[in-house]
Amino acid sequence: MSAKKNLLWFGAVFILVLSVITFVFIPTVGGVSGNTTPVFGKWDGTPIEYAQDTFFVRQIQNLSEQMQNQGQEVNQFTYYQVMQSAFNSAVVRLGILQELESAGYVIPDTLVNKSLVNYYLDSSGKYSSTLFEQTPENIRASRRSTLQEELTAQRYISDIFGKQSGLFGLKTSGKETDFIKTMASPERSFSYIALSTDSYPDSEAVKYGAANSQKFVKYALSAIMTDSEATAKKAASGIAKNEITFEDAVTTYSNRSGTDASGILTRSFAYDLQTLFTESSDLETITTLEPGSISPIVKAGNNFAIVRCDKAASQPDFSDSSVLAAVKTYMKTSEAGIIQDYYMAQGASFAEQARISGFDSAASANRLEKKTTASFAVNYGNSDILSPVPVETNTELSGAVNSENFFTAAFSLEPGAVSDPLLVGSYVIVLQLLEEKAADQQTLEMMPLFYNYYANSWSQDALSSAFLESDKLEDNFMQTYLKYFLN
Incomplete structure (x- = not known):
């Protein structure tokens, strides 16, 4: 999932200030009877309810409208995601408000009054006392209360994250961004063969079983x-x-x-x-x-x-498929090193042959498929900010993403050189360097903008996690959703 989508689902906690405070009609949901109000959880004892005019429900509506405006369908699956994200937002919101209350912060009435004026403007954009007087007292009071919360939460977010050009909040320095730019180059592409450790030969399993027959009685x-x-x-x-x-x-x-x-x-x-x-x-x-x-x-x-x-x-009969399957299962869980050593030896033999006769020739002689990758940088963990290891098209490299040995070996190869075998997840791979090139110049020029965006997103995720993993949270989201919304 892209960071932009992550920001919708998980960073939605920062959609804290709504330009219009809407009073939402809540439809009846399955399983609710009488005066029952679904409670999805609690923050330090304060309930997070699916009730009219709560922040939780306003977030559900806001995120649903965002999806629809982006041309996405709001169905049962996506509505679950919307509700989960809104719940996370409500948790973080309550945590923020509690932090500010503990600090003794109170939003000035002058700021609240100034913001409330926007609800009572006439068609010419001027304040209308008539509109104010015609608005029911309970609506005016609710708007004030909600706006006080909105502005209070906004104060916290502004102080923590600020703006890149402002005085307060988190910042990314020019040197930090320059360092990230150096990480983007060079990019390399490779040819490789992959040996799956899940395809351990029956003959080898029989050898192991016969040598350890007492285990398979x-x-x-x-x-x-x-x-x-x-x-x-x-x-x-x-x-x-x-x-x-x-x-x-x-x-x-x-x-x-x-x-x-x-x-x-x-x-x-x-x-x-x-x-x-x-x-x-x-x-x-x-x-x-x-x-x-x-x-x-x-x-x-x-x-x-x-x-x-x-x-x-x-006694074990290793011609019996069920016994042979048991041997392989045992080896995968308790003797994985033996399987890995077997394929590392196969990989070493291939690498030696490839260095002598050529990569293509060795692959053909061993009936192995040669695969190639798109160019990627040294991107440990496949961060969104750098060109990633192409695991979607080269699934055998999924285990390489978090392998220091892989990146060290891959980016130490000379042009045309063949690597020693590398254990990458459930595969043993042998690489040949195809090409090394500099990162796209336009990408490098855009890097400061990209990095500021992602750094802010990562910071938001960190703050969200601090609240969502707190002992103060009583999370009953799943069971409540299943009870009232999954018909």
């Missing part, structure tokens, strides 16, 4: 899983006294954590049991059960378990 076990030892003891006593069958005890007492509805343990390879039964004595008890026998109470993670051996364990 398959046990046939059922278990009664309980949250408390007292419940487990009750179940064990009933089974021992033949007052209840194991199957009925599963139905009566088990929370079925890690089992199916009948109590069968769903993950029962030896390596699964090692993870589930962390006490070596408990593990030995379970793995030495005879068919039909029942264990004493053992610990299974956070549960207390009674385990029954349903039949003898089976």
Whole structure:
């Protein structure tokens, strides 16, 4: 999502001063009855309500109108986003007002009165006492109260962020901007091949499985899983006294954590049991059960378990696709280094061949697809301000965005040189430098404007996060939205 869109959804907290304070009619929503008012959360005890003439609702209307003016449809999905953004705005708004109240700041009446004049101007643009007198007292009072809040919040934002040309607020220096400009150049483009570590060969998995066959012994076990030892003891006593069958005890007492509805343990390879039964004595008890026998109470993670051996364990058959899949699953989670080493060796072999016979020739000989990238800068994290690693078109490079090793290797290559293999996310890649060029001159000239915009946006996000992550916030947005608005 672009920073401009982020500013709509998340930076909307700074749309604090509305040129016209509108009194919004709130339509009835599903699930509301009587005098119920949906409360989406609280800031330090102050409710954020979906109620007429609240800041929350005015923000919903304001953001909806912005979307429509930009030609975007306001549907159920986008309305959820609008409401979430408006809720965030309301949270930050309450936080700001509380900060100013703690500081003892009060907006001068003279400033409020001057701003209120805009509501009572005639067609010639002059103040009309007639319009003022014709406005109901409750409307005048509400306008004053709301405008006091608007101007108070505006004071805080002006003091914190200010303007680039003004005295107060955050600023970006010329030297800072010049430094950012140096980061924009040079840009480089590359050819590369990518080896997916998710495509580990079956033959290699079989080798590992055969060398570690004890990990893939398959046990046939059922278990009664309980949250408390007292419940487990009750179940064990009933089974021992033949007052209840194991199957009925599963139905009566088990929370079925890690089992199916009948109590069968769903993950029962030896390596699964090692993870589930962390006490070596408990593990030995379970793995030495005879068919039909029942264990004493053992610990299974956070549960207390009674385990029954349903039949003898089976030795692994690596020609069985389910066993082979289990080997690969285990390796991905517990032996990822072995898989990575395999592909790093493949990548090193390719790189050596490419340096001798050429990148295209090596790719063809190894039946690998050579891909190319657009030019990008050293842009760690893919900041919006610099040309990004093109992860949308080159998905294999998604893991490169936050890899210092990748940028160091990529921007150290000589023209035409081939890199050593690089581990990038779930891929091992080998690069060849295609071209190095300076950043577009027009982009560099616009950099001060771009950077000021993005720096301000980042600062706003930081301020928003400070309030939205505060312990003072009670966030009930999701459950309230689901209850009243998702029909």
